[in-house]
Amino acid sequence: xxxxxxxxxxxxxxxxxxxxxxxxxxxxxxxxxxxxxxxxxxxxxxxxxxxxxxxxxxxxxxxxxxxxxxxxxxxxxxxxxxxxxxxxxxxxxxxxxxxxxxxxxxxxxxxxxxxxxxxxxxxxxxxxxxxxxxxxxxxxxxxxxxxxxxxxxxxxxxxxxxxxxxxxxxxxxxxxxxxxxxxxxxxxxxxxxxxxxxxxxxxxxxxxxxxxxxxxxxxxxxxxxxxxxxxxxxxxxxxxxxxxxx
Amino acid sequence: xxxxxxxxxxxxxxxxxxxxxxxxxxxxxxxxxxxxxxxxxxxxxxxxxxxxxxxxxxxxxxxxxxxxxxxxxxxxxxxxxxxxxxxxxxxxxxxxxxxxxxxxxxxxxxxxxxxxxxxxxxxxxxxxxxxxxxxxxxxxxxxxxxxxxxxxxxxxxxxxxxxxxxxxxxxxxxxxxxxxxxxxxxxxxxxxxxxxxxxxxxxxxxxxxxxxxxxxxxxxxxxxxxxxxxxxxxxxxxxxxxxxxx
DNA sequence: CTTATTTGTCTAGTTCTATAGACAACCAAC
DNA sequence: GTTGGTTGTCTATAGAACTAGACAAATAAG
Numbered sequence: 001x002x003x004x005x006x007x008x009x010x011x012x013x014x015x016x017x018x019x020x021x022x023x024x025x026x027x028x029x030x031x032x033x034x035x036x037x038x039x040x041x042x043x044x045x046x047x048x049x050x051x052x053x054x055x056x057x058x059x060x061x062x063x064x065x066x067x068x069x070x071x072x073x074x075x076x077x078x079x080x081x082x083x084x085x086x087x088x089x090x091x092x093x094x095x096x097x098x099x100x101x102x103x104x105x106x107x108x109x110x111x112x113x114x115x116x117x118x119x120x121x122x123x124x125x126x127x128x129x130x131x132x133x134x135x136x137x138x139x140x141x142x143x144x145x146x147x148x149x150x151x152x153x154x155x156x157x158x159x160x161x162x163x164x165x166x167x168x169x170x171x172x173x174x175x176x177x178x179x180x181x182x183x184x185x186x187x188x189x190x191x192x193x194x195x196x197x198x199x200x201x202x203x204x205x206x207x208x209x210x211x212x213x214x215x216x217x218x219x220x221x222x223x224x225x226x227x228x229x230x231x232x233x234x235x236x237x238x239x240x241x242x243x244x245x246x
Numbered sequence: 247x248x249x250x251x252x253x254x255x256x257x258x259x260x261x262x263x264x265x266x267x268x269x270x271x272x273x274x275x276x277x278x279x280x281x282x283x284x285x286x287x288x289x290x291x292x293x294x295x296x297x298x299x300x301x302x303x304x305x306x307x308x309x310x311x312x313x314x315x316x317x318x319x320x321x322x323x324x325x326x327x328x329x330x331x332x333x334x335x336x337x338x339x340x341x342x343x344x345x346x347x348x349x350x351x352x353x354x355x356x357x358x359x360x361x362x363x364x365x366x367x368x369x370x371x372x373x374x375x376x377x378x379x380x381x382x383x384x385x386x387x388x389x390x391x392x393x394x395x396x397x398x399x400x401x402x403x404x405x406x407x408x409x410x411x412x413x414x415x416x417x418x419x420x421x422x423x424x425x426x427x428x429x430x431x432x433x434x435x436x437x438x439x440x441x442x443x444x445x446x447x448x449x450x451x452x453x454x455x456x457x458x459x460x461x462x463x464x465x466x467x468x469x470x471x472x473x474x475x476x477x478x479x480x481x482x483x484x485x486x487x488x489x490x491x492x
Numbered sequence: 493c494t495t496a497t498t499t500g501t502c503t504a505g506t507t508c509t510a511t512a513g514a515c516a517a518c519c520a521a522c
Numbered sequence: 523g524t525t526g527g528t529t530g531t532c533t534a535t536a537g538a539a540c541t542a543g544a545c546a547a548a549t550a551a552g
Binding site for chain 1: 249250251254255256257259260261263264265267268269271272273276300304326328331332333361362363428429430431432433434435436437438439440441442443444445450451452454455456457459474479480482483484485486487488
């Protein structure tokens with residue numbers, strides 16, 4: 001059944017951990033919350049008990065399960081934060097009510113020539129100067145997302161100053177004359193976390209990031225902001241709500 | 247800079263591969279498409295050249311790069327399929343124009359008692375009988391998604407028959423009296439592929455899946471269909487388009 | 493053609509991963 | 523308290539991953 005493979009760059013114990021994680025997500029063990037014994041899992045996966053133990057230890061480190069000697073391992077329900085994506089997607093507002101504190105921290109800002117996708121998204125000439133803003137989104141002190149935003153450079157030259165003053169991109173944009181903006185589109189995919197992701201988002205190797213490409217535009221106007229975000233997938237679900245329906 | 251870690255269950259060469267993949271996605275090497283030499287990468291990551299070679303070999307297997315002796319390694323542009331998510335999300339219709347053939351293949355259908363999340367989503371009593379449909383979505387012969395759908399069992403008892411007749415869930419639902427339905431919400435996250443994912447979607451270890459939870463409902467009515475899908479993340483981007491705006 | 497650069501292949505040694513078995517420590521139930 | 527079942531820890535061994543160095547083979551530029 002469960003076909004573990006060797007020589008793949010993923011240790012057997014991690015493949016097993018991923019498998020158990022998926023099983024938990026699919027609602028297995030839902031009744032009692034108790035996982036099979038280490039011996040049973042070893043038989044099921046066709047590996048040594050020590051290998052299973054390494055998998056369970058990893059899951060325990062991640063807070064997915066809780067295991068005590070003599071009793072067994074038990075699933076710990078842990079909800080991901082829900083990050084709403086809709087026409088009015090904003091960082092802090094979307095997480096209200098789920099966490100005590102949200103913070104978006106500016107890491108770096110600089111002017112650079114627009115790369116091809118940036119120029120296309122913002123309707124600019126290639127290599128036109130754009131303002132690049134790197135930010136870290138946090139909730140209750142835990143990093144959630146690492147985002148890079150691009151803006152047309154001349155119109156939004158003072159955006160970083162306004163951002164530093166207000167601590168909010170929405171308000172900084174308002175100070176630059178953008179009274180209201182909407183999310184035009186969001187493309188979502190996922191990939192293994194890179195070393196940079198692991199540093200910025202405080203992830204362990206083997207973690208996964210959700211990648212989003214998005215464009216915000218002025219109401220009744222053109223595109224204003226192009227963003228690439230990387231969310232820690234084990235902490236966040238992106239929640240797409242359709243407006244106007246239901 | 248790039249902090250590779252050992253004893254993590256992820257081989258160094260795979261961490262490096264993930265890193266290079268992320269760099270490519272961030273637009274590095276965009277100008278010439280040429281990666282640094284193996285020796286340069288070995289220095290950059292602080293590992294032996296053989297380890298870098300293993301990483302590059304993996305990327306070449308995935309079709310991300312193309313490397314020839316004496317020249318070097320070059321990025322191969324490869325687009326993911328774009329799977330639109332909106333109020334009218336349908337499998338086949340959404341991929342039209344991107345691929346020649348789409349197919350959704352029924353794997354299994356059975357009646358089972360509703361688990362807690364299924365019952366809640368469909369507004370049913372816990373353990374109420376529900377129809378469960380397991381399906382595989384393919385585009386041009388490549389598996390894209392593995393989905394499990396749940397429907398209220400009595401009203402949709404003959405859905406599998408209609409599905410077999412029409413080859414489309416939309417039409418099968420119509421035959422059950424659901425003339426039109428809309429996507430009520432979609433929750434998206436991601437995780438490492440489990441062994442089951444790897445089998446169903448023909449993935450290699452280390453691959454990532456996009457997980458979606460979604461509910462479809464009748465226009466002006468209640469929820470009809472609760473679904474859990476698992477997309478091969480390296481083949482798909484979920485594209486969220488907002489209706490009514492722009 | 494010649495040379496410098498870069499990838500391909502081989503061998504050997506070291507460190508990490510997985511297996512195997514044994515036994516101690518702990519828990520729950522009788 | 524005793525028993526059966528379960529997790530925790532230890533040792534030893536085989537196999538895979540990583541390092542190190544050397545040289546062959548292909549490419550590109552002069």
